[in-house]
Amino acid sequence: FFAAYITPVLKAQSEILHQKGKFLLTHPDGENEGLLQEYLNSNFDIADSVCPSPMTALGIKAYRDVFKEKITIWGDIPSVIMLEESMSDNDFVKYLENFFKDIGDGDHLIVSVADTMPPAAKFERIELVSKMTREFGPVSINR
Numbered sequence: 486f487f488a489a490y491i492t493p494v495l496k497a498q499s500e501i502l503h504q505k506g507k508f509l510l511t512h513p514d515g516e517n518e519g520l521l522q523e524y525l526n527s528n529f530d531i532a533d534s535v536c537p538s539p540m541t542a543l544g545i546k547a548y549r550d551v552f553k554e555k556i557t558i559w560g561d562i563p564s565v566i567m568l569e570e571s572m573s574d575n576d577f578v579k580y581l582e583n584f585f586k587d588i589g590d591g592d593h594l595i596v597s598v599a600d601t602m603p604p605a606a607k608f609e610r611i612e613l614v615s616k617m618t619r620e621f622g623p624v625s626i627n628r
Contacts, residue, residue: 508530540563544587561597562599566580568607591622
């Protein structure tokens with residue numbers, strides 16, 4: 486379905502925008518297993534609100550391995566882990582440590598909570614994501 490009906494439309498729109506020096510952002514939120522190659526075929530530039538495991542089957546590394554420098558990922562921290570009842574603080578720290586290991590050099594990645602920050606998010610977790618992102622450091626993009 487995606488290959489037949491969605492990919493051609495996204496590809497056509499991306500060609501129009503690229504000719505004008507613009508980028509195409511789309512919202513592939515949710516379960517993306519089996520769709521990553523179609524996203525590449527669609528030729529869009531930014532995947533907004535990629536939500537990796539534990540909310541979906543794919544981890545961030547699976548996205549990074551396929552997208553490489555071709556698609557920028559924006560929104561890559563699963564919102565559910567911001568909730569205290571989803572995992573212990575210790576498991577949250579381990580999740581983030583693995584996340585920052587799995588994103589490689591961080592190129593073509595905008596760290597943020599996928600989709601929406603839950604109203605009941607634990608503020609200390611928000612602060613920790615911010616702190617670890619700053620410690621990871623900025624990535625300069627030379628084009």
